[in-house]
Amino acid sequence: MGPYIIRNLCAAGHEVSAFHRGQTRAELPEGVKEILGNRDRLPEYTSDLQQLSPEVVLDMVVWHEQHARDLMTAFTGIAKRVVVASSQDVYQSFGRLNKREDGKIDPSPITENSPLRTKLYPFRGETPRAEDDPQSWLDHYDKIPAERVVLNHPELSGTILRLPAVYGPHDPRRRMFLYLKRMLDGREAILLDEREARWRWTHGYVENVADAITLAVTDSRAIGRIYNVGEPFALSSAERVGQIAQAANWRGRIVTVPSERVPEKLRPGINADQDIVVDTSRIRQELGYSEHIDLAEAFRRTIAWERDHFPEKIDPEMFDYAAEDKALAELMIAR
Secondary structure, three states: OHHHHHHHHHHOOOOOEEEEOOOOHHHOOOOOEEEEOOHHHHHHHHHHHHOOOOOEEEEOOOOOHHHHHHHHHHHOOOOOEEEEEEEHHHEHHHHHHOOOOOOOOOOOOEOOOOOEOOOOOOOOOOOOOOOOOOOHHHHOOOHHHHHHHHHOOOOOEEEEEEEOEEEOOOOOOOOOHHHHHHHHOOOOEEEEEHHHHHOEEOEEEHHHHHHHHHHHHHOHHHOOOEEEOOOOOOOEHHHHHHHHHHHHOOOOEEEEEOHHHOOHHHOOOOOOOOOEOEOOHHHHHHHOOOOOOOHHHHHHHHHHHHHHOOOOOOOHHHHOHHHHHHHHHHHHHHO
């Protein structure tokens, strides 16, 4: 999202500086000041960052409480306010979805005032990861404590943006690849667990989400506010695969299958009765946000990029077509 936001800000005439690892340098507009460094060691760069004298600081990489504390310490007395990219995984509904929170299914839609998770550190297991494990940061990941640090700071004002599942070019998760590869491989049918097929999750196309973030950075009415960001509708998984099919010009069938007949690797592993449908009306009403890229174009751009950027490593067990053909055959017999 970063390069899109920076381009938006530069186009609007703002003076922009970027603190980053150096992986997006070719994508930055001319005139953007750069400080290269490691976000996890932010205090080491405080002096250089303070010399920029920013009015507003946008932090896209606040994963946990210490990140937030380092941010507020670095810019207190320097900046007028900070804007922090958070996540909709702070909501209790995500705890229900991931089977880490007990209780009844939460109603939809989720607003900024909906209850948050009561169990912190959603990706921490019973056994801590080793320090040299590339995924060790997940043991500390939780944006709920981070949000509290930002919003409760006595001197530096903050804005929280709770982002959806973001898709589009440069998506490191390649959210559409699982289905797109099957289409490009000429599969005649794509299997979906029948419960997952109905499941709804609010998404946002990267350029549109960047627009929302830009508004929060440039509009002082965002001070002290929390905003959900995302599309004004939530497609079901089956509808989302249908949009991918249109963008990829695939004419096959989407087949819903009882959970017990779905190959194990394709089972979602979530409580698919818990939808994640988020109300994004606040940012639309208060800051005037709206999407400038429509759904069809968003999928077209995403699929065009994903066609040309397959993952370096592909798990062959996720594409066990023999197992899928067997499940399809069994379904036809059962019917």
